[in-house]
Amino acid sequence: xxxxxxxxxxxxxxxxxxxxxxxxxxxxxxxxxxxxxxxxxxxxxxxxxxxxxxxxxxxxxxxxxxxxxxxxxxxxxxxxxxxxxxxxxxxxxxxxxxxxxxxxxxxxxxxxxxxxxxxxxxxxxxxxxxxxxxxxxxxxxxxxxxxxxxxxxxxxxxxxxxxxxxxxxxxxxxxxxxxxxxxxxxxxxxxxxxxxxxxxxxxxxxxxxxxxxxxxxxxxxxxxxxxxxxxxxxxxxxxxxxxxxxxxxxxxxxxxxxxxxxxxxxxxxxxxxxxxxxxxxxxxxxxxxxxxxxxxxxxxxxxxxxxxxxxxxxxxxxxxxxxxxxxxxxxxxxxxxxxxxxxxxxxxxxxxxxxxxxx
Numbered sequence: 001x002x003x004x005x006x007x008x009x010x011x012x013x014x015x016x017x018x019x020x021x022x023x024x025x026x027x028x029x030x031x032x033x034x035x036x037x038x039x040x041x042x043x044x045x046x047x048x049x050x051x052x053x054x055x056x057x058x059x060x061x062x063x064x065x066x067x068x069x070x071x072x073x074x075x076x077x078x079x080x081x082x083x084x085x086x087x088x089x090x091x092x093x094x095x096x097x098x099x100x101x102x103x104x105x106x107x108x109x110x111x112x113x114x115x116x117x118x119x120x121x122x123x124x125x126x127x128x129x130x131x132x133x134x135x136x137x138x139x140x141x142x143x144x145x146x147x148x149x150x151x152x153x154x155x156x157x158x159x160x161x162x163x164x165x166x167x168x169x170x171x172x173x174x175x176x177x178x179x180x181x182x183x184x185x186x187x188x189x190x191x192x193x194x195x196x197x198x199x200x201x202x203x204x205x206x207x208x209x210x211x212x213x214x215x216x217x218x219x220x221x222x223x224x225x226x227x228x229x230x231x232x233x234x235x236x237x238x239x240x241x242x243x244x245x246x247x248x249x250x251x252x253x254x255x256x257x258x259x260x261x262x263x264x265x266x267x268x269x270x271x272x273x274x275x276x277x278x279x280x281x282x283x284x285x286x287x288x289x290x291x292x293x294x295x296x297x298x299x300x301x302x303x304x305x306x307x308x309x310x311x312x313x314x315x316x317x318x319x320x321x322x323x324x325x326x327x328x329x330x331x332x333x334x335x336x337x338x339x340x341x342x343x344x345x346x347x348x349x350x351x352x353x354x355x356x357x358x359x
Contacts (some may be wrong), residue, residue: 046216074353112274113247149175157188166234187251198232198264242334249273275309
């Protein structure tokens with residue numbers, strides 16, 4: 001698959017994949033609770049890309065899930081009751097990219113951030129930005145009083161132009177360092193995320209791998225295909241940069257963090273990202289409900305899954321004491337690091353490359 005097509009297919013939002021990499025054509029079955037559950041279970045069993053990994057990481061037994069949820073069916077249950085059962089069955093996957101769509105509801109799993117501290121305050125971010133910040137394609141930025149650039153990127157869903165990024169970085173060029181805040185960025189278009197990451201390297205970097213499903217078996221995948229981050233043609237940042245993360249960094253933002261942490265002058269600071277990886281797949285149940293899920297796993301450059309998130313270089317959490325004083329612990333820590341011009345730990349040294357699912 002060529003580079004542009006692959007990234008076009010990878011564009012996602014927090015809850016909805018904006019494109020469908022492939023669609024499963026299931027045989028026509030009668031619309032019964034049993035047939036709908038069997039169809040959904042089989043679709044996931046044959047096409048979802050993380051069953052083996054999640055069996056190893058969190059003990060997921062998809063056969064046992066089938067038995068347990070099949071026992072909850074009865075022929076007289078309502079459509080709403082059936083939706084509840086199927087939604088709960090899908091939640092066993094612990095995947096924010098898995099959704100079941102019906103006319104009355106959308107099943108989703110947000111445990112990747114709901115079960116953890118936010119480590120972010122919109123009120124605090126607004127205070128740091130003030131009222132005279134600049135805006136370029138949805139990206140907010142300003143120069144802080146200590147001559148450190150601050151870039152708030154809340155989504156990759158809207159288009160970020162190459163010209164916009166060059167203008168932003170040119171404006172911030174006299175700063176001593178740059179803080180890139182992607183906290184609470186739930187993703188969007190992976191091309192936009194890559195476009196920003198390309199501004200932090202002067203050379204082609206190997207950042208990870210991707211595989212593609214080749215059959216219905218849980219381990220039926222193509223050979224890993226290397227993924228690279230190419231330097232941008234426009235203005236590139238040459239000084240220290242610190243990327244702020246929290247659990248709500250998901251999907252395209254998760255991949256952005258995977259890529260940018262390999263850049264030589266970048267430090268990732270904050271909390272583990274929420275995860276989310278894989279190209280979208282779509283299918284339909286006998287009753288017309290549709291399901292979308294991940295079908296192509298993505299890895300870091302050492303072939304560790306990024307599905308459950310990426311650890312920061314430096315773990316820093318927002319404290320209640322700082323919040324009460326109107327200070328953002330992550331931003332203030334980043335400012336101190338830049339002021340001291342501390343050196344970034346070399347990629348891979350004493351770094352946890354893979355984090356398992358929550359026990």
